[in-house]
Amino acid sequence: MLRGLTTVSFFADDVIAAQGWYTELLGVEPYFVRPTEGTPAYVEFRIGDYQHELGIVDSRYAPHGRSDRAGGAVIYWYVDDVQAALDRLVSLGARVHEKPTERGPGFVTASAVDPFGNIVGVMYNEHYLEILGSRAGA
Structure with a gap:
């Protein structure tokens, strides 16, 4: 699906x-x-x-209006270094939403709220690298 x-x-x-x-x-x-x-x-x-x-x-054009609070689904973007990505977001004016958290071996997440109220998730994810590597050989 x-x-x-x-x-x-x-x-x-x-x-x-x-x-x-x-x-x-x-x-x-x-x-x-x-x-x-x-x-x-x-x-x-x-x-x-x-x-x-x-x-x-x-x-x-937000389908259900906008809340003053960040919330809803968090989409995680793959990054090689979660702390460095979070530091970059903060240096540009975002605020930490969730500090780096290990979710299991090979999986670390963090998130920040951009200056416009959106949550930006970043994640180191071994599975992403496996899929990327398998597609590179295809």
Whole structure:
């Protein structure tokens, strides 16, 4: 049924500020912007080994409104070094949501809340590396 991650959508009251923040964090510009003129309502980045999509959506389009509190599902992005990734997020203005936590041998998670109220999860995950390695030989 579920075959893979397609797009993760984060919401922001100020899409332009969020675009700048994520461009700095990710080191790439969004590949897609809508509308192309004026203030964007949506920007999208392609990132990582599988070019997963991270979309920043104007909060006006949040399906159930926005809470002042960070919450909901946490999507974890693979990183080689959880503490370094968390430190980078914090250096850019995010606040720690969950300190690095070992979930079992080879699995460590942490998360931060970006300046726009979205939870960004980071994870070292041996399974991710196994899948990546098996696909490299395919």
